[in-house]
Amino acid sequence: MALKDHSLDDKIIKAAFDEFMEFGFQKASIRKIADRAGVTPGAVYTRYDSKDDLFCSLVSNFLSAVKTQSEPIGKMYYDLLESKNVDDLLDAIRKEEKIYLDILFQYYDECILFFCRSEGSSIYAMMQKMMEHKTVETVTFLKEMAQGDIDLDGVGMIMGEQFHYYQQILEKGYSKEKAVSCMKTVETFLEAGWRDLFERILQ
Incomplete structure (x- = not known):
């Protein structure tokens, strides 16, 4: 041989x-x-x-990095279930976004393949499953935090858009500095919505 x-x-x-x-x-x-x-x-x-x-x-290193970071991110949120402090929850969202943005620029070319060039591959199907899993995780977390019954159907739409933010950063070829600036603008709008949702859940 x-x-x-x-x-x-x-x-x-x-x-x-x-x-x-x-x-x-x-x-x-x-x-x-x-x-x-x-x-x-x-x-x-x-x-x-x-x-x-x-x-x-070609995207295995990126996927390994996401998997490695996912567990501590999940723990970060569930540590806040008892305190139920809205400001701490918003801070956790900001930290999560920073972690994923750092990963995106650390594995920039792999992320372009993953987010922008993968249609038709098993990776594309995996991306859809990751989006669904993140949505389920978020809804489960919010239901555990809620004091009463609340309609959370719209959360899935919000979570889906978060993937598109990263996709747009890659498609437009933004530098990390530009990406951070754009995400801060996005955060300004989203945090108002998350704050309102958290406060309604905790009523």
């Missing part, structure tokens, strides 16, 4: 990044990635089972 030439790994990864960044998942092909890397399609398939497998591998 022939040994795999590991010297080609970096060439294939770079070629795949360039191809997916330029054309997105649906229009990219293993053949074109192989051409960019100067290898045969077989050399790519030796390393990856499919185009989807290759695409997923």
